[in-house]
Amino acid sequence: MELSETLHFDIDAVSQRLMDELYSLLAALPMLLLALLVIWLGWALGGWLSRRALLERVARRNPFMRELTRTSVRWAVSLLAVLVALEIMNATALVGAVLGTAGVLGVALGFAFKDTLENYLAGLLMSLRQPFAPRDHVVIDGNEGIVVALTSRATILMTLDGNHLRLPNALVFRSVTLNYTRNPSRRFQFDVGIGVSEDLIQAQQLGTDCIAALEGVLSEPPPRAYIVALADSSVQVRFQGWVDQRSHDFGLLKSEAIRQVKGVLEAAGMDLPEPIYRVQMIEPGQVHQAVQPTKSASAMAQGAVDTRATADLGPQIEADQRARSEQDLLDPAAPRE
Incomplete structure (x- = not known):
């Protein structure tokens, strides 16, 4: 047998296979369009639900929880729409593979961003039950200052020297906090x-x-x-x-x-x-004089010192709060621990 006959390439079989796949894709195109429409409707419905007044009432005093609730509702509805779309496409077997991949990816990301997630979770818990109020004089893990703001990642203090101090929320959450302001x-x-x-x-x-x-x-x-x-x-x-x-x-x-x-x-x-040690020489009969x-x-x-409360750091704290772009999670009216 010659080598040319052994290496013969059948182009007709390949062409037939490609045409079959093309016909299958064209046949599934209406269902694909319907699935994409379902996903778009789910995303739009999630956005509409996230803007409802009910969610505002649930977390009206906590901007962090309000934003988290909005995002969770929108993504939950969108995920449900994706599952419906996969069912329409008869591709539910893909869900298991996607969930498995997402689980492995989630574990990997959890280890990679452990500190970030820990700070985020600590900020969420502290925003729900706030351990201090704005302008409180506190000592956290040996760091003393006036509370300026609580963000999703860090607690901001103004030291008594007027310096800007940023403490990770995870450190604040697990540390002993001394609050001088709570009891006047x-x-x-x-x-x-x-x-x-x-x-x-x-x-x-x-x-x-x-x-x-x-x-x-x-x-x-x-x-x-x-x-x-x-x-x-x-x-x-x-x-x-x-x-x-x-x-x-x-x-x-x-x-x-x-x-x-x-x-x-x-x-x-x-x-x-x-x-110090002092040696006193007293003659016999001599009386010690005061x-x-x-x-x-x-x-x-006379010349008493003015001991009234001062507000030396007040203008600096106000300027820092005005210049802050990230939302402050502290609320003076929120419940305290």
Whole structure:
């Protein structure tokens, strides 16, 4: 047998096969057009349903949930339309293959975008039950600042230094959050070393009376003083007071309390020893004289510092919120944890 006869190519068989496929395609063309029409109608119906007022009422206070609900409804209706179209084309066997491929692809994408999906889910959960409100003073995982916004991926803080701090929602969701704003009453405290030979009860009374007289210090709970330690050359007395953060600045009032208490104790002749060792040489029969105050209590009270609440970061936070293109998910009227 010659080689040319062995390699003979039958073009007629190929042509017949192509013509059969073409006839099949032409025969299925009306059903294909009908299937495409069903998919288009499903997409249009999904868009119409996603704009209904019912969905607005379901998530009217949560823009994140509102957008998620709209998208979910539209894609669910569209997917149902695709399944109907495949049934029309008698291609339901393709559904299993598509779902299997989608499952494998979903697992791969889940591992690839694990952090992104985790932040997105954490943002969704926090938008439903918000752990803080706008302008709250919080400490999250050691990061302190004022809450500016909550987005789908991150929580934005303005640090007390005026810096922009962006925390991933997943970190915020699993971290311990300290909220200074939730309870407007906040306690400050400081320690003062009193000489070991002084009247500690008098020192405590002088200090608490001084703190109670300061503007911004709450009368309930009242200021208190405790003896907390006996040092080498002094007795440590801890003074405490409560401040309403809505009207007065915590740091300024604490600073003023320390200044005023120090002045009152010195004016009363109290010894406030330095943390050093001192050798006192006293002649026999010599009486120890109390240190005379250099200023009177009324003189020390003069020149009081303004401790009212400040809004140094207010203009910066407002400017940041105006310039933000992404929608803020925080709502002052939303339920809190």
